[in-house]
Amino acid sequence: MVSTASGNRSAILPMSWQANRACSTMTIHADDGIMPTVRPMKNAHYPITRDGRYFVARNRLWCCTDPRLDDAERQSRVSTLMSARRAVRDAGNAEETRQVRQRVQDAKVALGERGPVWREDGAAGETRRAPAHSAYTAWWANLDESERKAGGG
Structure with missing residues (x-):
């Protein structure tokens, strides 16, 4: 479920939604709670990790902008x-x-x-790692081919 700045909760997004980088303000509501707001950059469509921390470009994970x-x-x-x-x-x-x-x-x-x-859970940084060789391996493997291709994979 997606909640936009106006409070509209009508769209359902796939596990990895195609968005614009630099992490439009949306909060993604998942089964396990509310994920961080992601503000992707205009005119670029990259896969964004389910937790909203990283987007994938040139087959590398890159940190999204601080959602706070x-x-x-x-x-x-x-x-x-x-x-x-x-x-x-x-x-x-x-x-x-x-x-x-x-x-x-x-x-x-x-x-x-x-x-x-910017996150406070103590998780190791994954910036510049290939998603297939990171903590996001399962997420990356479950993307469809067009989503992986958008991320350079």
Whole structure:
């Protein structure tokens, strides 16, 4: 069951729903309770783990944005990230590139996509691991072929 920001609970999602990365605000209600809000990025469709922690791209698990961020704060941090990425593209030399890449790193840490994990259950990080060789092996194996292909597998 899906609950959108307006409270509509009409859609039922498969175990791995195709969504937009950077983890639209939805809370996924599973049989075993409420999972974290996932805010995926527009125009990209990647499989997202059932717990909402990771999405799969290029056959690797990547951490979703911290779901505890409210929409305004998340958008502000995404804007900072995009500005830093444009600065990397426009950098004129190696030193300038190094400095603005640090801005990208800082922005991704602020979003919860890098750095200390935002979840508090003590689970080991799985970022950059192949889903078939991670704690998500069974989930990945149960996806249909088109979902695995969307994740690069």
